[in-house]
Amino acid sequence: MKLDGGIIKNVKVFMDEIEKIKKINLPSWDEIPNAGLYMTEVINFIEKTIKDLFIGEDNPISPAMINNYVKLSYIKEPINKKYYREHIGQIIVIFVYKQVLSIDYIAKAVKIEVEYFEVKEVYDDFVEIFSRCRDFLFKDKDRTLIDLKFKDKHEKGMYFLTISLLSNLYTRIRLEKR
Numbered sequence: 001m002k003l004d005g006g007i008i009k010n011v012k013v014f015m016d017e018i019e020k021i022k023k024i025n026l027p028s029w030d031e032i033p034n035a036g037l038y039m040t041e042v043i044n045f046i047e048k049t050i051k052d053l054f055i056g057e058d059n060p061i062s063p064a065m066i067n068n069y070v071k072l073s074y075i076k077e078p079i080n081k082k083y084y085r086e087h088i089g090q091i092i093v094i095f096v097y098k099q100v101l102s103i104d105y106i107a108k109a110v111k112i113e114v115e116y117f118e119v120k121e122v123y124d125d126f127v128e129i130f131s132r133c134r135d136f137l138f139k140d141k142d143r144t145l146i147d148l149k150f151k152d153k154h155e156k157g158m159y160f161l162t163i164s165l166l167s168n169l170y171t172r173i174r175l176e177k178r
Helices: 005-023 039-053 063-071 085-097 103-116 119-139 153-176
Strands: none
Touching: 005 039, 005 119, 039 063, 039 085, 063 085, 085 103, 085 119, 085 153, 103 119, 119 153
């Protein structure tokens, strides 16, 4: 059976997108700038950091979106128009998970988390769980079973949310790149 050039091209594009997801490394807490960034700098940092998570979207993040999240108290107000590590970390979490949850649910989850844990701890858990789920789902092509052990309900919820995100991305790549 001879494959048509278009099919081969689509398969290559699909595999290239999957490779991008495999290589996504969210910044650690310490890698997030804390010097105070203006809006355009925040957007540049976030786009550079998580651009491969936005399949088929030209402008996944805009000043209007961030301003709206501030107005709705989903993230704290900038200090003298500057955003610091805590702001940027919250924005990253929102923009990653808004693909699978409404902003209201994300804001509620973040609020609950920071009531019980330090923002750094919540963010570090988010990055660790994202990395583990990414590896479980994409690094081993022969994997047919995901065997996860959870410390508590909090961690279980984070894993399920992240698996939903990555499953969503995989499906979107399949549909966009056909």
